Amino acid sequence: MAMAKPISIEVWNPSGKYRVVSTKSMPGMRWIRLLTDNDCRLEICTEPKTILSVDDILALIGDRCDGVIGQLTEDWGEVLFSALKRAGGTAFSNMAVGYNNVDVEAANRNGIAVGNTPGVLTETTAELAASLTLAAARRIVEADQFMRAGLYDGWLPHLFVGNLLKGQTVGVIGAGRIGSAYARMMIEGFKMNLIYYDLYQATRLEKFVTAYGEFLKANGEQPVTWKRAATMEDVLREADVISLHPVLDKTTYHLINPERLAIMKKEAILVNASRGPVIDEAALVEHLKANPMFRVGLDVFEDEPYMKPGLADMKNAVVVPHIASASKWTREGMSTLAALNVLGKIKGYPVWGNPNQVEPFLNENATPPPACPSIVNAKQLGLPSAKL
Ligand SMILES: NC(=O)C1=CN([C@@H]2O[C@H](COP(=O)(O)OP(=O)(O)OC[C@H]3O[C@@H](n4cnc5c(N)ncnc54)[C@H](O)[C@@H]3O)[C@@H](O)[C@H]2O)C=CC1
Numbered sequence: 541m542a543m544a545k546p547i548s549i550e551v552w553n554p555s556g557k558y559r560v561v562s563t564k565s566m567p568g569m570r571w572i573r574l575l576t577d578n579d580c581r582l583e584i585c586t587e588p589k590t591i592l593s594v595d596d597i598l599a600l601i602g603d604r605c606d607g608v609i610g611q612l613t614e615d616w617g618e619v620l621f622s623a624l625k626r627a628g629g630t631a632f633s634n635m636a637v638g639y640n641n642v643d644v645e646a647a648n649r650n651g652i653a654v655g656n657t658p659g660v661l662t663e664t665t666a667e668l669a670a671s672l673t674l675a676a677a678r679r680i681v682e683a684d685q686f687m688r689a690g691l692y693d694g695w696l697p698h699l700f701v702g703n704l705l706k707g708q709t710v711g712v713i714g715a716g717r718i719g720s721a722y723a724r725m726m727i728e729g730f731k732m733n734l735i736y737y738d739l740y741q742a743t744r745l746e747k748f749v750t751a752y753g754e755f756l757k758a759n760g761e762q763p764v765t766w767k768r769a770a771t772m773e774d775v776l777r778e779a780d781v782i783s784l785h786p787v788l789d790k791t792t793y794h795l796i797n798p799e800r801l802a803i804m805k806k807e808a809i810l811v812n813a814s815r816g817p818v819i820d821e822a823a824l825v826e827h828l829k830a831n832p833m834f835r836v837g838l839d840v841f842e843d844e845p846y847m848k849p850g851l852a853d854m855k856n857a858v859v860v861p862h863i864a865s866a867s868k869w870t871r872e873g874m875s876t877l878a879a880l881n882v883l884g885k886i887k888g889y890p891v892w893g894n895p896n897q898v899e900p901f902l903n904e905n906a907t908p909p910p911a912c913p914s915i916v917n918a919k920q921l922g923l924p925s926a927k928l
Pocket residue numbers: 637638639658659661665713714715716717718719737738739740785786787788791792813814815839840862863864865
């Protein structure tokens with residue numbers, strides 16, 4: 541193997557007993573304080589390039605490393621987990637809730653705990669999906685470009701006419717934390733009806749829609765309704781707006797393909813703030829070309845940071861660079877949870893019993909519970925669970 545080249549770092553608490561590496565600088569100071577107050581020497585990579593290679597990360601791990609905080613852009617597989625194990629490490633955390641960039645089986649083989657950061661980005665991500673929905677429905681980006689180009693010469697009945705959401709049907713594929721939060725926003729905010737598809741029943745979401753429908757009815761308004769679809773195709777056929785929120789795995793890869801695009805309404809809006817490969821993006825570009833009234837709002841792309849050829853030219857697409865979780869509160873919370881996953885494993889703390897209830901770790905003014913907030917392979921590694 542080629543010698544890894546030296547890589548630039550910033551060191552905090554140089555005399556700390558445990559060596560923890562973060563492959564990126566992350567928002568906030570609390571995560572740094574939590575590590576350095578607990579006897580960690582923290583090394584933050586300051587290399588200017590955005591996406592670190594496996595070789596870059598091998599150089600960061602070096603000969604001795606207790607734990608690493610990494611990013612969703614990195615390829616965490618056998619090479620890195622075995623190197624971390626050889627360096628004496630036991631802990632890795634993604635600074636993300638999604639961990640499709642991590643080969644969890646390779647981590648299991650090497651006895652490395654894998655952390656993620658659920659819960660803290662639910663509302664922020666759902667709000668961005670809602671923003672993309674509105675931007676697509678009301679053609680906000682096209683209209684903004686038109687204004688800046690000096691083309692506006694007065695109000696016209698036909699100028700940038702878009703879609704009214706009220707009374708239409710919102711379809712959610714993957715009604716987990718984020719999908720359910722998005723559904724609630726669209727139902728409560730815009731009085732849309734719901735159709736959803738998930739492997740599991742979203743009982744709380746269903747109860748919310750029923751109760752809200754009753755509230756509207758009692759006020760003399762048209763009630764909202766919900767339906768759990770038996771197949772994804774039912775959602776695609778019926779919904780006016782479809783938002784994708786599943787995990788990315790082999791069951792959801794290219795979930796939106798040419799056949800499924802073909803059954804969607806010609807004027808539907810499709811939103812993706814999950815993972816790029818959930819959509820066959822080349823097929824989507826063709827569909828956008830053939831159906832100018834079909835609109836799409838994308839936060840994620842199949843080959844990030846690139847877009848498939850032709851997508852950037854499509855006026856019926858709104859595109860943003862994977863910023864769905866980018867609110868200050870959320871990003872600081874993600875940093876904290878990732879650091880506490882690594883710290884907790886190094887200290888031998890048990891794993892928090894409910895990864896959907898992470899608030900106790902986020903209180904700026906209190907010592908966090910002695911637990912790892914969220915370890916996805918806790919069971920496989922036989923890690924003890926904290927009593928709540
Ligand atoms: N764009 C961004 O910045 C962000 C993207 N994400 C992505 O969103 C995903 C979801 O996050 P959470 O809601 O917190 O996770 P979650 O685990 O609460 O929800 C995922 C849902 O997808 C469902 N699902 C799994 N396979 C499915 C299938 N084949 N068909 C339909 N549904 C299926 C699951 O049953 C679950 O309800 C993450 O895994 C991540 O990839 C998350 C945060 C920010």
